[in-house]
Amino acid sequence: MSLLSVRDAAQVYTTRRGLFGGRVDVRAVDGVSFDVAPGQTLGIVGESGCGKSTTGRLALGLERPSEGSVTFDGQAMPAPGTADWRAMRAKMQLVFQDPLGAMDRRLTIARQIEEPLEIHGIGDKAERAARVAALLVDVGLRADHGLRHPHELSGGQRQRAVLARALATNPSLLVCDEPVSALDVSIQAQVVNMLTDLQAARGIAMVFISHDLKVVRQVSHQVAVMYLGRIVEQGDPDALFADPAHPYTRALVSAIPVPGPRRLERIVLAGDPPNPADRPTGCAFHPRCPVAIARCRTDTPALRHSPCGRMVACHLVDTETRIAA
Amino acid sequence: MPEPLVSIRGLDVRFNGIPALRGIDLDVGRGEAVGLVGESGCGKSVTWLAALGLLPHTAKVAGSVRLEGRELLGAASGALDNVRGGRVAMIFQDPASALNPVQRVGRQVGEALKLHRGMDDKAARAETRRLFELVGIPDPARRIDVYPHEMSGGQNQRVMIAMALAGQPELLVADEPTTALDATIQAQILDLLRRLQRETGMALVLISHDLGVVADMCSRVCVMYAGRIVEQAPSEQIFARPAHPYTQGLLGALPDMVGPRRRLSAIPGGVPEPWNLPSGCAFSPRCHLATPACSLQPPLLRVEDGHEAACIHLHAREGVFA
Structure with a gap:
């Protein structure tokens, strides 16, 4: 039974091209479907502009999809700003990359962790204080950290404080948008371990958005690779990163510099990730794809089950021309 | 052992009495690729800013930095101008803020050519075009006349690299050159740096928090912690037997x-x-x-x-x- 269910969701923004240009529709997210079960993590990877953060906002109901649907715990997501929506928001929380930007610099850490409890009317004053103290312990902070202001904490401690605040209302879904990208390696490992421990203890469902494939593999039960608003490959993280099927995933995985000998031959893609406002026809990846055929220019490949056991959106996967290693 | 290109001895930096570097000894040989890794605040960037006299006056710098035997610390700014951007070039993490937003990119590269190689307008323009081709900027003849905001982050970093190459440096110091870039673009830029190093024979110092990037690019790695080098070794050894x-x-x-x-x-x-x-x-x-x-x-x-x-x-x- 899935907690969060996203079906064929699309998000279209209208923007002007240049100062005097006409209006163009930008499909930031286009036909994305996935499910997240309690206690499970869906990792979303992709480069800037691929729509991974917009997908996170759709999952939280911060935006309503232009097309498709988002259901949480079997119910359709209420419209943002309504009382129903606010009640539901207590069960789902967002953690950002930049903890300093996500906090109020004038309030102490304890005060900020207490705020969501007040907003959602949870407990009386004494109960709230006890809950804040417990939350600080849960995320590995000391009681005296609660009395400090955000600038008095290190980056890692701030991210812990943000997490404590997100956990205050006891959410069943956490959307983490690049939660460890701004942290140093040694601190990143602490926060990653803490996230997996908290998930195990509380059975929280997570959507973990990151450009860092190594971290995503570490935390995810399922991974979706996005390119220009669409999921191009989805499945088990170990299999997906060990033997990527989509040419884009192959390039992405081979591009990660790792200490020690290289496993896959490096594929360096030509060109920049395309502008979502100027989406190539057919498969959006075809201008950069080393194995594209004529059909890729005209037909958009659907995301379907492939013999490798994953979902892949590529005309060439599972045909004879399957991109040989 | 032949004389190193750059030899740093006992480099110490303090900001308002607070130590940032505490006795760095480091040699970079001709054509060598050396990686400096460590977490924020460990002094990996400060080492090279200090060596090139790029720190503010409030910084107290002591020790010795020699470029082929010539002392750089405390050298006259005229002598340093010859070194900076000439014999030693530096590129940074965020190319968009390192470029002048209101000047066409070609002109910014041309400026370095006029300064370091004494070219006139016409020669500088032709050489800029050649450099753009060298660093893999598509359609270089047209791209010379665009502004930084008209290009992507990866293309801007290529412009920065072209500018760094303008002075035909013997050493390129690259400070987190790919940290702000997407994975596939990072692979392109690292590939470019590797090719340029091979073709021009320049030495490369790569400063990064990413052990993978350094392992991939450098033959020797120095790990820094709290203002000191705590370990240095050939890449294979440091990753196999830290x-x-x-x-x-x-x-x-x-x-x-x-x-x-x-x-x-x-x-x-x-x-x-x-x-x-x-x-x-x-x-x-x-x-x-x-x-x-x-x-x-x-x-x-x-x-x-x-x-x-x-x-x-x-x-x-x-x-x-x-």
Whole structure:
């Protein structure tokens, strides 16, 4: 039974091209479907502009999809700003990359962790204080950290404080948008371990958005690779990163510099990730794809089950021309 | 051993009395690729800003930095202008803020050509075009006349690299050159740097927090912690047989890309504040091997040929690596 269910969701923004240009529709997210079960993590990877953060906002109901649907715990997501929506928001929380930007610099850490409890009317004053103290312990902070202001904490401690605040209302879904990208390696490992421990203890469902494939593999039960608003490959993280099927995933995985000998031959893609406002026809990846055929220019490949056991959106996967290693 | 291109000895930097660098010794040979890794605040960038006289006046710099035997620290600014952007060039993490937003990119590269190679307008324009081609900017004839905001982050970093190459440097210092870029663009830029280094024979110092990037690009790696080099070795050795507990911790904290997933072995605690450094080994409060003897500053000790680490427990544990 899935907690969060996203079906064929699309998000279209209208923007002007240049100062005097006409209006163009930008499909930031286009036909994305996935499910997240309690206690499970869906990792979303992709480069800037691929729509991974917009997908996170759709999952939280911060935006309503232009097309498709988002259901949480079997119910359709209420419209943002309504009382129903606010009640539901207590069960789902967002953690950002930049903890300093996500906090109020004038309030102490304890005060900020207490705020969501007040907003959602949870407990009386004494109960709230006890809950804040417990939350600080849960995320590995000391009681005296609660009395400090955000600038008095290190980056890692701030991210812990943000997490404590997100956990205050006891959410069943956490959307983490690049939660460890701004942290140093040694601190990143602490926060990653803490996230997996908290998930195990509380059975929280997570959507973990990151450009860092190594971290995503570490935390995810399922991974979706996005390119220009669409999921191009989805499945088990170990299999997906060990033997990527989509040419884009192959390039992405081979591009990660790792200490020690290289496993896959490096594929360096030509060109920049395309502008979502100027989406190539057919498969959006075809201008950069080393194995594209004529059909890729005209037909958009659907995301379907492939013999490798994953979902892949590529005309060439599972045909004879399957991109040989 | 031939004379190194750059030789840094006992480099010390203090900001308002607070130590940022505490005795850096580092040689860079001709054509060599050296990586500097470490976490924020460890001094990896400050080392090169100090060496090139790019720190503000409030910084107290001591020690010696020699470029082919000539002292750079305290040299007249006229002499330094010849070195900076000429013999030694530097590129930074964020190309968009390093470029002038209101000047066409070609003109900015041309300026470096006029300054360092005495070219006139016409020659500079032709050479800029050649450099744009060299760094793989598509349609260079047209791109010369665009502004930085009209190009992507990856293309802007290529412009920065073209500008760095304008002075035909013997050493390129690249400070987190791909950190702000997407994975596939990072691969392009690293590939470009590798090719340029091979073709021009320049030395490369790559400053990065990413052990993978450094392992990929450099033949020798220095790991820094709290203003000191704590370990240096050829790349293969440092990743196969890290000797310093901090290096071991950094590698253990990285998630693997293959094989079974394991719990990350996080290093406990955080980097010490520079105004509150522990005496002796700065890593000792976070180190699982620490003993009272660690309150004395350990020198770099030999692990094997070309491999040194600053840890007094090195010899006690030698059996592990034998």
